[in-house]
Amino acid sequence: MHKYFAIVAVGLLTACARLDHVQIGDIDQSQGYLTPFNVQVSQFGLEAAAAAEIGRIATKGQASQQFKQIRNILALMNMGPRTGNPVYDDQYANKVMDYIYAECPTGKLTGLTSVREAKVLGPVSGEIVRISGYCIR
Amino acid sequence: MLKNLFVSIVICLSLSACVSLKSVSLTQIPEERNNTVTATSDSWNLLGIAFSNDFIDEAIIDLKSQCIGDKIEGILTKHQVTVYLLVIKREVIATGYCQKG
Numbered sequence: 546m547h548k549y550f551a552i553v554a555v556g557l558l559t560a561c562a563r564l565d566h567v568q569i570g571d572i573d574q575s576q577g578y579l580t581p582f583n584v585q586v587s588q589f590g591l592e593a594a595a596a597a598e599i600g601r602i603a604t605k606g607q608a609s610q611q612f613k614q615i616r617n618i619l620a621l622m623n624m625g626p627r628t629g630n631p632v633y634d635d636q637y638a639n640k641v642m643d644y645i646y647a648e649c650p651t652g653k654l655t656g657l658t659s660v661r662e663a664k665v666l667g668p669v670s671g672e673i674v675r676i677s678g679y680c681i682r
Numbered sequence: 683m684l685k686n687l688f689v690s691i692v693i694c695l696s697l698s699a700c701v702s703l704k705s706v707s708l709t710q711i712p713e714e715r716n717n718t719v720t721a722t723s724d725s726w727n728l729l730g731i732a733f734s735n736d737f738i739d740e741a742i743i744d745l746k747s748q749c750i751g752d753k754i755e756g757i758l759t760k761h762q763v764t765v766y767l768l769v770i771k772r773e774v775i776a777t778g779y780c781q782k783g
Contacts, residue, residue, distance in 0.1 A: 562733055562735050563732075564704070564732075566758055567738055567759055567761045569703070569709075569741070569742060569756065569759045570751070571709050571755045571756075571757060571778075572742075573753045573783065574749065575752055575753055655743065658738070660733065660735065660738060662735050677715055
């Protein structure tokens with residue numbers, strides 16, 4: 546019972562915002578009135594090895610050993626440099642251009658800020674690409 | 683003796699802030715680089731547990747307010763994290779050049 550409580554507590558406590566990258570672009574305030582906009586796209590991310598680790602902690606005996614082996618295999622499969630948890634669609638950030646033009650049909654943009662971040666809840670996460678900026682009206 | 687050792691360890695750990703640079707970006711640098719503007723925003727978190735990244739916007743607003751009606755170019759953006767034992771400071775530092783529009 547205590548074990549499950551600990552797992553839930555750890556899961557809730559680790560629900561946090563992760564920040565990977567920030568880039569602030571040139572800001573031109575001389576061309577007219579600036580209207581702020583903010584668009585973001587996100588994708589479900591999964592740290593499969595961490596999910597297997599939770600399974601290992603939650604079970605006993607042979608099942609725990611099997612979860613341990615699965616965890617090790619998954620960890621080796623996903624080894625290497627990366628930003629955030631793996632996602633299942635590597636094209637998800639492509640739509641961001643369309644959303645920006647929908648927010649600013651004139652196309653006169655300035656102060657574009659690109660943020661790569663995530664909302665993390667244990668082994669799962671929402672991997673986010675956020676673009677904010679100003680539309681010159 | 684043991685007490686002094688313990689105090690020394692705590693002081694060393696507390697004073698030795700560990701900085702890591704998470705990301706750096708730079709935009710086109712203008713020819714005239716006289717008027718430098720800088721803005722910093724930070725977020726302090728216990729054990730690194732943060733619930734929002736909205737502190738970034740403060741740096742942008744601050745940078746804008748230092749160059750009203752003109753252009754800011756050559757913006758160097760640094761995102762760094764400093765660890766003070768149990769507390770973590772996340773920081774965004776933006777430096778650019780204010781140009782007459």
